[in-house]
Amino acid sequence: MLDDALARELGLDPDWLRGEDGVRLLVGALVPEGATPVAQAYAGHQFGGWSPRLGDGRALLLGEVEDPAGGLHDLHLKGSGRTPFSRGGDGLAAVGPMLRELLVSAAVHALGIPTTRALAVTATGRPVQRETVQRGAVLARVASSHLRVGTFQYAAASGDVDLTRRLADHAIARHHPAAAEREDRYRALLEAVIAAQASLVARWMLVGFVHGVMNTDNMTISGETIDYGPCAFLDAHDPATVFSSIDERGRYAYGNQPAVAEWDLARLAESLLPLLDDDQEQAVALAVESLGQFAPRYEEELTAGLRAKLGLEAAGDGPAVAAVVAEALPLLAATRADHTGFFRRLADAARGDEEPVRALVEDPSALDGWLGRWRALAPDAAAMDRVNPCYVPRNHLVEEALTAATLGDLDPLHRLLEVVTDPFVERPGRERYAEPAPEGFGRYRTFCGT
Template identity: 70%
Template structure:
């Protein structure tokens, strides 16, 4: 149900306008008994949102996607991804929706998205719902990461839905309102590349450059510069994880952002004692995403990203591969530039 809230929430639909082939217009399920469990009073004003209004009936409807401001359209985003090394050409937001982009007080656009808002066409048989415990956990961990200075998606609110969720046992349902620089992922590029549509791939790359890495637009080879920019921010992010003993748990390519933010707090945790083989995912039987493997996996994911960009880097595949391979040094240089002084600082 759409309508105009009492306060003006100027959501944009830039992703939908730029990349309609990668968006499915969808409506969040209406929770039967929504109750605000936690609201991020510090984050809301940074987005130009009044916490008092967000606690009102209309504000609560906005937080669960039941009140979408005029001019905005909720969409499920399409993307692909390597999951534990195996490529899946069609993943997408199975239980999430992008409500739109909102310019914060600093003028930067941020995605406002829902998690646990019901099944979408990408749900693959899932119920599209989420339970209170995992959503509160994502709220706490993402805000802890922000406080530690690690680039991350943020949590605006967790709302109890009043709808039970069936897992091993019946659990109370909830929905997370998430804020991100964007939800563009390596998997987004893999989806466009798998479609074999170079025009779509180019528009996606241009969208990413404009949104996150505008300096690349002026480079001699803009799409190679995009790769180097993403490699740099991901190297910095991975090094920061390693410095605080953070184990992400599911470093699939659909969980590697183009912005360089941590996303998808599933089976993640912090090590209590150093052990490079530490794994927190119950299904990571071979330790692919163990703490000590994270830099290697980040590099592997970036190689998959580079593969998608080859047609844009050069008309000659051989030349494109050579240029991309030469650019991998950016990852190692940036990783060392963050990790080494961080480790030295621990020694005082």
């Protein structure tokens, strides 16, 4: 599967990519002239535990692609084979997990959230042994870069301050050039990453996205979503929701994502301490002060997003508006309302028909007081439709599409991609794509695919 539109954005010819040389490029069998592919090294905290050497165990950075506007993008393969960081693994990937990343990253992009993007998933015909024998595939994805918090941790752990400095200078030039204008450029870099991640996680929370594996090696310096292994979207709104099969203690539950992001950013700050000040005590004080920007920035982004989702952007800043906004997510949690459906059907209530949103909760009377106060603020239904998706990759539909795809039938995947990549336009005949999982679907579990 090839994303033709993304290929054209990058200045690549989709027809060439479908040809023999293009396919060889997309699986790592053809190295472009002048390119020097590398498996990137990084460290990381995984579920809170320190791993000093991780790196691309099944991935390969082919090189950079310059788009027609002059922008640079990493072209990165996943599942192309063993690397020096494979640690006994085969370096391969199976069709199902790679198609999951293609599908969900496309949906996240369509929702306006910064993300790595899948250019193609190419079946290799090679068997991959996991719990069972599966069909092999290689994912080709693009990002503004693949620099991670774990990249800085790896450099810092080497004890080479000059290496950390050069890495930071590269990150500033590549992602946060405004930081170079400040005298304290490395503190400015830290604060730019903090701001980018606060915005990113707030956007995840607004659409009910659960990343599932927020290790420091999966937090980008650019503020793009990366690694779509055990990710999923909420059906019933519940802050304790965990989808990942290996997250036994709920560290990366939906409601924990802001706190985990702040924890990860503290690890970035630790890596940058030698660049913040020669005096370690002063460097720590500066880092702590900068980290203090995360929570207010996150709350600002979340509140602004909720105001938009509730149609209250033009409603002023009075206490009545603040109360309605602050109570929205706790109300969803208390009623276990369908996250996506609640906000989408709330626009019907703004137009005078409350029945669709009331039908989403077991006890409709629980909505009475809040709905009345919200409607009194004259919410803008048309504005709500523009920011509240009708379609997200519902978990049962993702599984249905991936199961069919692994058996060679791509039609369900194409149909699901059609709606989730145009998520704000409600279409007749696509009602099942907007419905929560059926009762028999059970507790959903996702896997990292390695």
